[in-house]
Amino acid sequence: xxxxxxxxxxxxxxxxxxxxxxxxxxxxxxxxxxxxxxxxxxxxxxxxxxxxxxxxxxxxxxxxxxxxxxxxxxxxxxxxxxxxxxxxxxxxxxxxxxxxxxxxxxxxxxxxxxxxxxxxxxxxxxxxxxxxxxxxxxxxxxxxxxxxxxxxxxxxxxxxxxxxxxxxxxxxxxxxxxxxxxxxxxxxxxxxxxxxxxxxxxxxxxxxxxxxxxxxxxxxxxxxxxxxxxxxxxxxxxxxxxxxxxxxxxxxxx
Amino acid sequence: xxxxxxxxxxxxxxxxxxxxxxxxxxxxxxxxxxxxxxxxxxxxxxxxxxxxxxxxxxxxxxxxxxxxxxxxxxxxxxxxxxxxxxxxxxxxxxxxxxxxxxxxxxxxxxxxxxxxxxxxxxxxxxxxxxxxxxxxxxxxxxxxxxxxxxxxxxxxxxxxxxxxxxxxxxxxxxxxxxxxxxxxxxxxxxxxxxxxxxxxxxxxxxxxxxxxx
Numbered sequence: 288x289x290x291x292x293x294x295x296x297x298x299x300x301x302x303x304x305x306x307x308x309x310x311x312x313x314x315x316x317x318x319x320x321x322x323x324x325x326x327x328x329x330x331x332x333x334x335x336x337x338x339x340x341x342x343x344x345x346x347x348x349x350x351x352x353x354x355x356x357x358x359x360x361x362x363x364x365x366x367x368x369x370x371x372x373x374x375x376x377x378x379x380x381x382x383x384x385x386x387x388x389x390x391x392x393x394x395x396x397x398x399x400x401x402x403x404x405x406x407x408x409x410x411x412x413x414x415x416x417x418x419x420x421x422x423x424x425x426x427x428x429x430x431x432x433x434x435x436x437x438x439x440x441x442x443x444x445x446x447x448x449x450x451x452x453x454x455x456x457x458x459x460x461x462x463x464x465x466x467x468x469x470x471x472x473x474x475x476x477x478x479x480x481x482x483x484x485x486x487x488x489x490x491x492x493x494x495x496x497x498x499x500x501x502x503x504x505x506x507x508x509x510x511x512x513x514x515x516x517x518x519x520x521x522x523x524x525x526x527x528x529x530x531x532x533x534x535x536x537x538x539x540x541x
Numbered sequence: 542x543x544x545x546x547x548x549x550x551x552x553x554x555x556x557x558x559x560x561x562x563x564x565x566x567x568x569x570x571x572x573x574x575x576x577x578x579x580x581x582x583x584x585x586x587x588x589x590x591x592x593x594x595x596x597x598x599x600x601x602x603x604x605x606x607x608x609x610x611x612x613x614x615x616x617x618x619x620x621x622x623x624x625x626x627x628x629x630x631x632x633x634x635x636x637x638x639x640x641x642x643x644x645x646x647x648x649x650x651x652x653x654x655x656x657x658x659x660x661x662x663x664x665x666x667x668x669x670x671x672x673x674x675x676x677x678x679x680x681x682x683x684x685x686x687x688x689x690x691x692x693x694x695x696x697x698x699x700x701x702x703x704x705x706x707x708x709x710x711x712x713x714x715x716x717x718x719x720x721x722x723x724x725x726x727x728x729x730x731x732x733x734x735x736x737x738x739x740x741x742x743x744x745x746x747x748x749x750x751x752x753x754x
Contacts, residue, residue, distance in 0.1 A: 363661075375658075
């Protein structure tokens with residue numbers, strides 16, 4: 288579905304943000320791009336929906352290079368969920384969700400039906416349809432964000448740290464719900480995160496990025512067992528932070 | 542005779558002048574908005590043009606109003622004594638706040654919203670219609686408010702080039718050295734300005750609340 292061949296991106300006159308990326312994303316899989324801040328994960332994601340264009344190599348989506356696609360048509364086939372959510376504050380939840388179908392020219396009734404269907408799918412009560420985004424909680428807002436991304440039934444989803452702005456409990460809830468949704472819908476998804484646990488939870492494969500290069504690409508179980516030093520460092524940081532948290536908690540008790 | 546008595550006595554003429562005054566300002570504002578808003582939108586898309594356009598409008602604003610009226614009189618087509626010169630000058634003065642506020646308002650829209658909109662496949666036109674203009678509207682109206690109030694003030698000078706309006710009374714009163722006549726022109730003008738400020742301010746607040754949160 289998505290093919291990266293030696294893809295690189297650099298800002299004009301600046302350093303390369305990603306370098307020599309070569310991998311594929313298969314239909315129906317959830318590929319997680321995992322890495323520290325500044326590792327190039329978001330850049331990689333934005334190359335897929337052509338918000339950025341590669342300065343090296345070739346990137347194909349559904350068999351055609353992104354530069355050969357009409358950017359508008361390409362993006363209408365991709366559901367895009369971002370960390371800040373980005374719901375239009377002056378429009379109701381229902382209008383926000385139905386935006387892409389509306390832009391695609393669907394009739395009113397069909398849009399309305401689809402919005403209801405999606406709200407049920409992501410677990411939003413129907414009464415919320417008329418409300419404005421600022422009247423919703425963070426978790427509800429991001430559910431609207433996901434519903435909006437799914438509205439025109441795109442084959443591909445791009446998610447950029449979608450649950451990063453939420454509290455840990457809501458985040459865990461949404462991770463499980465996302466996983467369940469994927470099991471139902473089998474969309475091809477590329478999911479960016481810096482949270483190892485989140486990656487392990489939602490991924491069918493994890494691509495570890497470091498300083499703009501692809502360091503490892505494994506299913507979750509294999510990643511935990513990997514011997515490559517960078518991968519091991521990431522995985523062990525997960526275990527160290529757990530130990531530290533537990534130690535701090537005990538220290539505060541005494 | 543007090544000012545109020547005088548005003549009551551000349552009510553029909555004052556009303557006529559007020560309507561003339563409103564007419565001048567309305568036409569000028571219409572032109573300024575028709576040029577300023579689209580141009581402001583263009584400036585957000587073409588970075589190079591910005592400094593030049595904003596600079597020009599700035600210079601025009603700095604020219605003293607009576608002087609600008611004076612400059613325009615000999616110009617063919619738009620000049621001459623009368624309404625036309627006044628309207629052109631007023632429109633030029635109204636341009637900068639509208640132009641600048643349109644530009645600033647659109648640039649001030651949350652970048653995350655613009656990114657989400659572009660990511661979902663909105664064309665530039667759809668981005669303007671669904672995201673940028675609705676959210677920039679309260680700032681644009683603020684610019685219109687400032688321009689309107691300035692225009693109502695400067696329009697009093699229009700009488701000096703024969704365009705009529707409430708300035709007629711002010712200038713007449715000045716040459717007659719008669720306070721009542723001056724005030725009969727100045728007070729309605731001031732009231733007009735306050736009314737415009739209050740009503741447009743209310744519109745601005747309503748718009749800001751609509752996009753609130």
